[in-house]
Amino acid sequence: MLKKRVFIFLMGILLAWQSFVGEANALKLSEKVRTIPLNEEGDMITLSNQEVAKGAALFKDNCAQCHIQGKTKTNPNVTLSKQALANALPARDNLLGLMDYIKHPTSYDGEEDLSLLHMNTERPDLWPEIRNYTEDDIKALAGYILVQANADPKWGNLSLIDN
Ligand code: HEC
Numbered sequence: 812m813l814k815k816r817v818f819i820f821l822m823g824i825l826l827a828w829q830s831f832v833g834e835a836n837a838l839k840l841s842e843k844v845r846t847i848p849l850n851e852e853g854d855m856i857t858l859s860n861q862e863v864a865k866g867a868a869l870f871k872d873n874c875a876q877c878h879i880q881g882k883t884k885t886n887p888n889v890t891l892s893k894q895a896l897a898n899a900l901p902a903r904d905n906l907l908g909l910m911d912y913i914k915h916p917t918s919y920d921g922e923e924d925l926s927l928l929h930m931n932t933e934r935p936d937l938w939p940e941i942r943n944y945t946e947d948d949i950k951a952l953a954g955y956i957l958v959q960a961n962a963d964p965k966w967g968n969l970s971l972i973d974n
Pocket residue numbers: 870873874875876877878883884885886889890891892895896899903909912913917918919929930941952
């Protein structure tokens with residue numbers, strides 16, 4: 812009887828420990844994946860796991876409805892893949908470029924202001940969803956997109972996505 816209780820007690824500890832380790836692992840990305848271009852000059856920056864997790868949550872809340880898996884629902888040509896971001900003008904495959912887009916979105920060739928058409932933080936009257944974003948939130952969100960593009964070759968890559 813006592814043996815059985817000890818056994819159950821030990822199993823309980825083991826299960827609790829396993830789920831604790833499992834959760835910790837789920838949030839841990841390698842430093843390589845978290846290291847992304849900072850600017851067009853080729854400087855790099857490494858985000859923390861916490862920043863990436865925060866960016867993922869913001870993306871899920873406000874962007875995933877159109878940009879799930881890095882695709883773009885209403886304009887499939889302008890995805891969030893590394894390649895698409897790299898070829899935009901100015902280039903958006905770096906943290907500062909992407910942060911700038913979240914503040915002042917422009918057309919793919921950089922010619923037209925899209926702030927009336929695409930959500931952004933500079934027109935809180937039009938886009939209340941992201942009105943309260945701080946500079947840190949914008950950094951986390953932009954960073955998450957680039958980390959995701961690093962980690963997953965399917966991200967935004969139409970030829971690899973099987974619908
Ligand atoms: C209602 C749908 C919708 C939502 C919501 C949305 N987007 Fe977009 N996004 C688009 C469309 C459409 C485009 C293409 C715009 C164009 O014609 O250039 C786009 C383009 C982009 C681009 C440019 C991609 C490139 O390859 O140059 C980025 C970056 C982007 N969105 C980020 C975001 C982020 C971050 C959020 C959440 C805060 C968001 N979008 C929310 C529809 C949406």
